[in-house]
Amino acid sequence: MGLWRMIEAVGLTKRYGAKTAVYNLSFHVRPGTVTGFLGPNGSGKSTTMRMILGLDRPTSGHVTIGGHPFRQLPNAPRQVGALLDAKAVHGGRSARSHLLSLAQLAGIPAQRVDEVLGVVGLQDVAKRRSKGFSLGMGQRLGIAAALLGDPQVLLFDEPVNGLDPEGILWVRNLMKKLAAEGRTVFVSSHLMSEMALTADHLIVIGRGQLLADMSVTDFISANSADFARVRTPQTEPQQREKLTAALIEAGGRVMSEPDGALRVTGVPLPRISDLAHDADVRLWELSPHQASLEEAYMRMTQGAVDYRSTEDQLAHLQQPQPQHGGYGTPPQQPVVPEVPQQGWYAPPPPGQNPYAAQAQSEPAQKPEDPR
Numbered sequence: 001m002g003l004w005r006m007i008e009a010v011g012l013t014k015r016y017g018a019k020t021a022v023y024n025l026s027f028h029v030r031p032g033t034v035t036g037f038l039g040p041n042g043s044g045k046s047t048t049m050r051m052i053l054g055l056d057r058p059t060s061g062h063v064t065i066g067g068h069p070f071r072q073l074p075n076a077p078r079q080v081g082a083l084l085d086a087k088a089v090h091g092g093r094s095a096r097s098h099l100l101s102l103a104q105l106a107g108i109p110a111q112r113v114d115e116v117l118g119v120v121g122l123q124d125v126a127k128r129r130s131k132g133f134s135l136g137m138g139q140r141l142g143i144a145a146a147l148l149g150d151p152q153v154l155l156f157d158e159p160v161n162g163l164d165p166e167g168i169l170w171v172r173n174l175m176k177k178l179a180a181e182g183r184t185v186f187v188s189s190h191l192m193s194e195m196a197l198t199a200d201h202l203i204v205i206g207r208g209q210l211l212a213d214m215s216v217t218d219f220i221s222a223n224s225a226d227f228a229r230v231r232t233p234q235t236e237p238q239q240r241e242k243l244t245a246a247l248i249e250a251g252g253r254v255m256s257e258p259d260g261a262l263r264v265t266g267v268p269l270p271r272i273s274d275l276a277h278d279a280d281v282r283l284w285e286l287s288p289h290q291a292s293l294e295e296a297y298m299r300m301t302q303g304a305v306d307y308r309s310t311e312d313q314l315a316h317l318q319q320p321q322p323q324h325g326g327y328g329t330p331p332q333q334p335v336v337p338e339v340p341q342q343g344w345y346a347p348p349p350p351g352q353n354p355y356a357a358q359a360q361s362e363p364a365q366k367p368e369d370p371r
């Protein structure tokens with residue numbers, strides 16, 4: 001079943017000095033499907049791909065394609081194609097002569113160059129120097145180079161970077177087509193949303209370590225949780241508190257959304273409506289939702305993000321705010337009940353009892369700050 005096209009990593013580890021870029025990574029990439037390689041910035045995707053292609057030597061472990069390390073593959077350019085760094089092109093050359101030189105090195109007929117230029121839609125600019133290419137055109141040229149040897153194994157490192165929506169759709173369809181032809185397609189991205197649309201199988205890493213290796217369908221069913229958004233009248237914070245208490249008593253899990261709505265899991269929608277009715281609480285919103293895959297991915301990798309932004313405090317740029325209502329009068333508080341600001345919501349991990357850990361930990365059920 002095409003084992004000669006399989007990529008197999010076993011205990012792959014790469015250290016750069018004190019920095020461990022990839023640690024003990026083991027996985028298979030199978031032919032006939034698009035395998036997404038997902039991880040935050042700096043998680044080790046490019047390093048892993050370079051090791052697969054023999055461009056970086058593993059500190060320990062090994063990786064093979066069809067049972068051979070890349071460097072020992074007979075006629076590697078005809079078997080494996082890769083887009084690693086789209087900028088790795090001699091800018092003074094035209095797209096066509098860049099591809100021609102690659103073709104000559106690999107013993108590929110010149111006619112194939114024109115074919116791949118057509119496939120990636122660069123035929124009209126083939127004679128232009130690649131120095132003047134846009135980011136998207138550069139990506140297309142890199143993809144053309146990967147396709148040159150009509151390889152059975154393809155690696156693409158962030159191929160949609162810099163592409164416009166039409167280009168993204170084109171890459172997505174190309175990946176699927178290549179996989180449908182029975183090829184092994186391994187494509188990296190830091191975007192879950194993109195991978196959910198492109199890949200059949202996912203390998204997720206964080207800080208160089210394996211976090212998940214599963215089909216996209218399994219990832220979706222394991223990680224997307226249903227929840228309800230409930231909003232009570234903003235002018236009556238006590239209604240919100242009353243409903244929160246009733247929901248928790250009924251075994252629900254309640255969290256605050258940034259806009260003041262409640263996010264409820266563990267209680268079906270009709271029951272929420274009944275509980276509100278019994279507690280004499282009016283509802284302004286009761287709607288069913290599903291946590292997005294992006295949220296599930298962020299939850300999975302949150303402990304494994306190397307580069308995290310902090311709030312811009314603008315400390316030195318802040319002007320004292322003018323006080324309204326005259327000297328000595330405290331600024332007017334908004335009538336909206338205070339809601340703890342949460343950047344994003346993390347659904348409970350699969351299998352965790354949603355009814356547990358309620359009483360003390362949930363911000364929504366704490367009494368409002370009486371300011």
Ligand SMILES: Nc1ncnc2c1ncn2[C@@H]1O[C@H](COP(=O)(O)OP(=O)(O)OP(=O)(O)O)[C@@H](O)[C@H]1O
Nearest residue numbers: 016019021039040041042043044045046047048190
């Ligand atoms: N040649 C190198 N020397 C030292 N450190 C390196 C080298 N190459 C990569 N690293 C480090 O290894 C880690 C993994 O980098 P890598 O480029 O593989 O991540 P990535 O998942 O491809 O990230 P991105 O999404 O930003 O492309 C990073 O911390 C990076 O700084």
Ligand SMILES: [Mg+2]
Nearest residue numbers: 045046047157
């Ligand atoms: Mg990278």
